Amino acid sequence: MRRALALLIAVVSLAAPTAAAAQCPRTSVADIEDEVMCPVCGTPLALATEAPQAKQERSFILDLVEDCKSKDEVKAALVAEFGEDVLAVPGDDGFDRAAVLVPGLGLLVALAGITAATVRWRRRPRPDGGAGSGGSAAALGGSDSARLDADLKRYDL
Amino acid sequence: MNRLLSPLPVVVMVGVVALLGLLAYGVVAKSPDRGIEAALASGETPPAPDIRLPRLGSDGEGSLADYRGKVVVLNYWASWCEPCRAESPLLQRWHERLEPRGATVLGVDVLDATPDAQKFIDEFDLSYPMLKDGDGDTQKDFGVAAYPETVVIDRRGRLRAIERGPVDDAFFERHVVPLLEEPA
Numbered sequence: 001m002r003r004a005l006a007l008l009i010a011v012v013s014l015a016a017p018t019a020a021a022a023q024c025p026r027t028s029v030a031d032i033e034d035e036v037m038c039p040v041c042g043t044p045l046a047l048a049t050e051a052p053q054a055k056q057e058r059s060f061i062l063d064l065v066e067d068c069k070s071k072d073e074v075k076a077a078l079v080a081e082f083g084e085d086v087l088a089v090p091g092d093d094g095f096d097r098a099a100v101l102v103p104g105l106g107l108l109v110a111l112a113g114i115t116a117a118t119v120r121w122r123r124r125p126r127p128d129g130g131a132g133s134g135g136s137a138a139a140l141g142g143s144d145s146a147r148l149d150a151d152l153k154r155y156d157l
Numbered sequence: 158m159n160r161l162l163s164p165l166p167v168v169v170m171v172g173v174v175a176l177l178g179l180l181a182y183g184v185v186a187k188s189p190d191r192g193i194e195a196a197l198a199s200g201e202t203p204p205a206p207d208i209r210l211p212r213l214g215s216d217g218e219g220s221l222a223d224y225r226g227k228v229v230v231l232n233y234w235a236s237w238c239e240p241c242r243a244e245s246p247l248l249q250r251w252h253e254r255l256e257p258r259g260a261t262v263l264g265v266d267v268l269d270a271t272p273d274a275q276k277f278i279d280e281f282d283l284s285y286p287m288l289k290d291g292d293g294d295t296q297k298d299f300g301v302a303a304y305p306e307t308v309v310i311d312r313r314g315r316l317r318a319i320e321r322g323p324v325d326d327a328f329f330e331r332h333v334v335p336l337l338e339e340p341a
Binding site for chain 1: 165168169171172175176179183235236237238239268269270271272273291292293294
């Protein structure tokens with residue numbers, strides 16, 4: 001009976017931390033540090049390894065992770081401490097707009113360039129005055145054309 | 158010449174110019190403002206921007222306007238800043254000397270985690286009032302770019318001196334003590 005009781009206590013004491021860990025949201029400093037900024041360094045926290053503020057911020061996150069906070073809760077705590085700019089997503093005012101505007105502008109410029117190039121290519125003057133692949137053969141001189149015919153014959157199966 | 162005026166080169170050139178303009182704007186916008194130094198150097202005493210921030214270690218907000226009539230030594234610091242550690246005992250010593258004469262040191266803890274800031278205050282037994290600027294928003298008003306930085310404001314709320322780096326006894330003797338004799 002005593003042995004059974006001891007065994008039961010051992011099983012319960014082993015299972016208790018596991019159950020607590022299962023309830024604890026699974027996040028880590030590594031999981032969060034690429035989604036938040038080191039405000040003083042001006043880079044994502046993951047890239048700021050040695051800066052004193054980055055070390056402090058990591059320690060702050062670690063304390064919250066050890067307190068079983070979820071990723072969203074940790075981010076909310078960071079925002080409460082350091083403001084919205086701590087999140088590594090561009091804002092929608094001032095220079096931050098460039099993060100959206102520049103790729104958009106680049107895409108528009110690329111599309112305009114491709115459109116203009118396509119229009120010019122389609123409107124280019126053709127030597128035979130028409131379309132089709134025969135035009136390029138007709139543009140060859142007499143000797144080149146004869147050599148091309150001879151080469152093609154060699155590959156006839 | 159006609160080739161240059163065709164749509165493709167024009168679009169590319171406009172794109173390049175726009176990108177360069179954006180880059181220039183970014184560089185200028187992120188550069189610290191050194192207008193205060195320029196104004197003080199030319200003998201001007203511009204009014205101090207009024208900042209309003211949460212109090213560190215207690216509820217509510219505080220602002221520079223709360224200290225109108227006093228000489229204010231506004232000190233930007235953070236607990237992770239090594240030079241701030243060396244400077245804090247000196248600020249506390251001067252605060253104790255200045256307070257009976259109508260002056261105060263006012264700390265602004267910037268971009269700092271509150272528990273660490275509180276530990277710092279306890280470690281150095283700092284008794285002067287503290288505000289918390291979590292996102293560093295008010296730094297722009299004073300062109301703060303590194304820590305510590307200290308601004309001296311006279312009894313009439315005008316900027317009188319600025320130090321980009323740790324202050325020492327000579328700074329207080331030269332820039333703060335003379336202001337104590339000025340009327341509000």
